[in-house]
Amino acid sequence: MKEITKETYLKWYEDMLFWRKFEDKLAAVYIQQKVRGFLHLYNGQEAVLAGALHVIDSEKDRMITAYRNHVMPIGMGVDPRRVMAELYGKSTGTSMGLGGSMHIFSKEHRFHGGHGIVGGQIPLGAGMAFGDKYFNRGAVTLCYMGDGAVRQGSLHETLNLAMLWKLPVVFIVENNGYAMGTSVERTANHSDIWKLGLGYEMPCGPVDGMNPVKVAEALHEAISRARNGDGPSFLEMKTYRYRGHSMSDAQKYRTKEEVNEYRKIDPITQVKKVILENDFASEEEILSIDASIKSRVLDCQKFAEESPYPEKSVMYDAVYEQDDYNFISHKLK
Numbered sequence: 001m002k003e004i005t006k007e008t009y010l011k012w013y014e015d016m017l018f019w020r021k022f023e024d025k026l027a028a029v030y031i032q033q034k035v036r037g038f039l040h041l042y043n044g045q046e047a048v049l050a051g052a053l054h055v056i057d058s059e060k061d062r063m064i065t066a067y068r069n070h071v072m073p074i075g076m077g078v079d080p081r082r083v084m085a086e087l088y089g090k091s092t093g094t095s096m097g098l099g100g101s102m103h104i105f106s107k108e109h110r111f112h113g114g115h116g117i118v119g120g121q122i123p124l125g126a127g128m129a130f131g132d133k134y135f136n137r138g139a140v141t142l143c144y145m146g147d148g149a150v151r152q153g154s155l156h157e158t159l160n161l162a163m164l165w166k167l168p169v170v171f172i173v174e175n176n177g178y179a180m181g182t183s184v185e186r187t188a189n190h191s192d193i194w195k196l197g198l199g200y201e202m203p204c205g206p207v208d209g210m211n212p213v214k215v216a217e218a219l220h221e222a223i224s225r226a227r228n229g230d231g232p233s234f235l236e237m238k239t240y241r242y243r244g245h246s247m248s249d250a251q252k253y254r255t256k257e258e259v260n261e262y263r264k265i266d267p268i269t270q271v272k273k274v275i276l277e278n279d280f281a282s283e284e285e286i287l288s289i290d291a292s293i294k295s296r297v298l299d300c301q302k303f304a305e306e307s308p309y310p311e312k313s314v315m316y317d318a319v320y321e322q323d324d325y326n327f328i329s330h331k332l333k
Contacts, residue, residue: 001055001220004213006280008054009271012212013286015053016046016268018293019071022080023243025297026070026087030247034305035087039101040068044210044242047267048174049075051215052142055223060137062110064125065144067102068174068241069114072144077109080296081303090307097310098318110139119145119152122171126158129169129232140226141169142219148179150193159234163200166231170222171197173234174209176241181253197234209237210265242266 002008023041030039042049045068052063053075063072070087074080078094086093087101094104102116112128115121125143132139149155150173162169173193177184184191197204203225208214215237222233240262244251263269275281281289 001216004054004216006278009275009278009280010289012050012054013268013271013275014289014293015075016050016212016271017290018080018296019046019049019074020268021293021297022071022074022084022300025301026084027243027247029088029301035101036089037100037102038067039087039247040245041241041243041247042068042071044262044266045174045176045239046071047212047215047270048144048172048209048237048239050267051212051217052172052219054212054216055220056140056142060110060139061223062112062128062132062139062141063144064112064121064128064141065114066118066121066146066149067114067116068146069102069104073104073106073109073111073114076106076111078104078106078111081300084300084304085307088304088307089309090304091310091314092303092307096314096318098315119149119154121145122149122152122155123158125171126162126167126169126232129162129167129226130165133165133168138227139168140223142172142223143169144172144174146179147173147175147177147184147193148182148187149173150196151179151187155196156199159197159200159202159232162232163202166229168226168229169232170219170226171232171234172219173236174239175236176239178241178245178253180245181249181251183253192236194234194236202232202234204234204236206236206238209239210262210267211270212267 020043023043029035049072065072070083074083082094083104086095086104089097091097094106102114104114122145125141129141175193194204194206207218218235
């Protein structure tokens with residue numbers, strides 16, 4: 001695994017804080033009705049992504065996830081201005097404004113969605129890994145899912161085939177404690193999700209998803225195993241989301257005391273503490289990073305708000321390849 005250095009911690013701090021503030025800005029503009037539909041924010045889960053980015057091969061590895069998917073593409077190299085524009089429904093967005101919050105996508109940066117169907121991305125992730133193995137690309141797919149998605153039957157079908165064919169895929173459960181408003185304890189007779197891998201003799205285990213170091217260590221091992229041809233792994237990242245399932249979530253299923261307890265192990269706070277204790281940066285330098293991030297987020301907002309909406313004809317062009325298809329004889333010009 002690449003050494004975790006001073007530069008690593010500073011990058012983690014800058015990246016995670018930017019992702020947090022990016023999501024906070026989306027929450028603010030959502031209330032102003034500048035972003036419509038559903039909005040699922042990543043606040044609290046940033047260490048899962050930060051740790052992964054430290055160990056993947058950024059030139060060929062892939063990611064696919066569910067609908068809490070705004071910051072992952074940014075981590076993979078997508079321009080954050082285009083991500084925000086997509087949420088605004090603007091033509092400069094990653095999907096020309098036609099996908100919105102749940103469907104961020106970038107083939108160029110090997111980020112394959114954003115999927116609104118619970119668990120829908122799981123077999124797709126295995127399918128991409130099958131393609132990479134078939135064509136000897138040497139790539140590994142990180143397939144993310146929430147704790148609620150593991151109750152889908154497609155997970156078990158996928159785990160079976162992934163082990164049978166030794167696919168280069170790492171299945172990552174972001175267990176933030178609740179599937180919408182349903183706690184993990186209410187969905188099965190055991191709460192150790194990682195044990196689902198045991199039924200397929202798949203390497204599996206729990207990971208501290210609030211600590212990017214622990215995430216990086218676990219994923220380095222799993223990715224190495226996949227790249228070497230030894231097949232998939234199933235990891236349960238134990239994390240937490242500080243905001244509701246979506247912006248419309250009243251969060252009556254948990255207490256403020258519970259949320260505040262998890263705030264004590266906020267991944268951004270943990271990384272900042274290491275930075276200051278080891279003199280990787282001064283308080284003044286931290287404040288400078290904070291100010292820079294605020295400016296970057298405002299730039300994303302400005303870009304999104306000043307971008308045009310897509311022409312109505314784009315909706316037809318994005319769906320129908322055949323120009324003279326009868327159903328669109330009335331196509332808008």
